[in-house]
Amino acid sequence: MHTSTLYIPTADGRADAFAAVPDGDRRYPGVLMYPDGFGIRPVLREMACELAGHGYYVLVPNVFYRHGPTPVVDLPAYIGAEARPAVxxxxxxxxxxxxxxxxxxxxxxxxxxxxxxxxxxxxxxxVTGYCIGGLLAVRTAAAHPGTVAALAAFHAPVGAAGPDVLAKITAEVYFGHAATDVTPEALGELHRTLDAAGVGHLSEIYPGTVHGFTMADTDAFDPAALQAHWDRLLALLDRSLGSREW
Known part of the structure; x- marks a missing residue:
């Protein structure tokens, strides 16, 4: 596995990013992975490497680069209930x-x-993302319908994008919700919006989970739900991009 820190020129400056790709001289499908609000840190690097190991080039940007390079905010090694208010x-x-x-x-x-x-x-x-990164992934897919073939978001406020944005998506969509993040009524409204726009999607609640269930460095972590997330994400990417080499 080859990993690196890269710097992306943007309209407002320069964003640092973490990238992971299998070793060798081949080319792989690209995946833009938006982190949760805690940003790039060891657990996100591990997740990017896990995904890259299945045959993808994975780019994880520091979305808060306007406020400084990674780490933008100093984090404890474990983000538990006591640490959360200050963070x-x-x-x-x-x-x-x-x-x-x-x-x-x-x-x-x-x-x-x-x-x-x-x-x-x-x-x-x-494009995939976690927590607030899932909302960024939705907005990215809507803004680039000709480029983004697959969109996944986990424990993310995807409905906050609004029906007009959701209706612009042409990618195949997967949303994995924490049980504490969405009501049945809100989930039904989201599904009706996607159906009305003709967006191909699977959107489901992970039973017994709380917000942040994929993140192993937090007290929300659920190992079984993390594995289910990988199963769903990898199946989506294989259908939409294929784990293939050029």
């Missing part, structure tokens, strides 16, 4: 400042950068 006090202003317009401008830069990498092959890419 969120630092993170919330960054999250609130990251508008939809910023997301779309940055997505343009990330996807251009990904497409230009010599390790990336094919014309289509996938």
């Amino acid at each position: 969120f006090a630092q993170l919330m202003p960054l999250i609130e400042a990251h508008t939809a317009d910023r997301t779309v401008r940055d997505a343009d830069a990330y996807l251009r950068f990904l497409a230009a990498r010599p390790e990336v092959g094919g014309d289509a890419v996938a």
